[in-house]
Amino acid sequence: MATQKFHDATGKMTQLYRKIVHVNIRWSIVDKVTVLRRFFRLVWERILVCSLRMPHSRYRRLSARTNSSSTEATESGEDNGAATTSSSCGYDSDSDLVSLKISILGDCEIGKTTFVIKYVGDEEEKKSLQMKGLNLMDKTLQIRGARIAFRIWDVGGDGGSLDQVPIACKDAVAILFMFDLTSRCTLNSIIGWYSEARKWNQNAIPILIGTKFDNFVQLPPDIQWSVVTQARAYAKAMKATLFFSSATHNINVNKIFKFIMAKLFNLPWTLQRNLTIGEPIIDF
Numbered sequence: 001m002a003t004q005k006f007h008d009a010t011g012k013m014t015q016l017y018r019k020i021v022h023v024n025i026r027w028s029i030v031d032k033v034t035v036l037r038r039f040f041r042l043v044w045e046r047i048l049v050c051s052l053r054m055p056h057s058r059y060r061r062l063s064a065r066t067n068s069s070s071t072e073a074t075e076s077g078e079d080n081g082a083a084t085t086s087s088s089c090g091y092d093s094d095s096d097l098v099s100l101k102i103s104i105l106g107d108c109e110i111g112k113t114t115f116v117i118k119y120v121g122d123e124e125e126k127k128s129l130q131m132k133g134l135n136l137m138d139k140t141l142q143i144r145g146a147r148i149a150f151r152i153w154d155v156g157g158d159g160g161s162l163d164q165v166p167i168a169c170k171d172a173v174a175i176l177f178m179f180d181l182t183s184r185c186t187l188n189s190i191i192g193w194y195s196e197a198r199k200w201n202q203n204a205i206p207i208l209i210g211t212k213f214d215n216f217v218q219l220p221p222d223i224q225w226s227v228v229t230q231a232r233a234y235a236k237a238m239k240a241t242l243f244f245s246s247a248t249h250n251i252n253v254n255k256i257f258k259f260i261m262a263k264l265f266n267l268p269w270t271l272q273r274n275l276t277i278g279e280p281i282i283d284f
Helices: 002-052 112-120 122-126 158-167 184-188 192-201 221-238 253-265
Strands: 084-087 097-105 130-131 132-144 147-155 174-180 203-209 241-243
Touching: 002 203, 084 122, 084 192, 084 203, 097 158, 097 192, 097 253, 112 132, 112 147, 112 192, 112 203, 112 253, 147 158, 147 253, 158 192, 174 184, 174 253, 192 221, 203 221, 221 241, 241 253
Parallel strands: 097 147, 097 174, 174 203, 203 241
Antiparallel strands: 084 132, 130 132, 132 147
């Protein structure tokens, strides 16, 4: 039985590698075209700025003085004095606001929405914008005089929600691929979600997240080992960072968004790797 499971997992991993290679080759030309397009757009914007004497750029970079304390708020979400948090579902045009779009993909009933609500808070969940196959929620962070607004696009996991993947993934700085740690089929579905997402966004930071760790840790050690092995293989093929999380106990929820911010702005925050079976895995 164990041998059969191992062969099944190996087959799935091989399938994932092939699909990722296919997607990467297919879109390599698109990447080159995108670079040229951005170059000409930048030149055009420079011309407009010079000719029209436009005001300063809309966004402001984070201060270089930002230190690790800015991203190391406690896992419970408490303020440590270096950063404050506030939330708003309105789209602010303030010049100090840096808007970051985050997309979340995965099957139904795996805890995606619960995960987001744990991060943004119950009150902001009531203000969320719900569309067919989409749930939009916001959270704004105040760091060193700059405001960072996470615009979180939670895509429903049913078949009809696939139509929302293009709009959800376009311009996203990070894509969170989620699966239920207690349901192997939701992990296998990551292959399809990843392939579809990469059609519309090749540059977003990929993060693979296993939810419901509090239930997963109750499973037999051999099953945990099997899931961890397969998840790590998928993450490696996707070039993604792997997190096991629990919204119920707030395990690695805030840490994932701190990781995104540190990655985007090159903030000095060290992520600790954890590969111990029975503990929330972090692999990169």
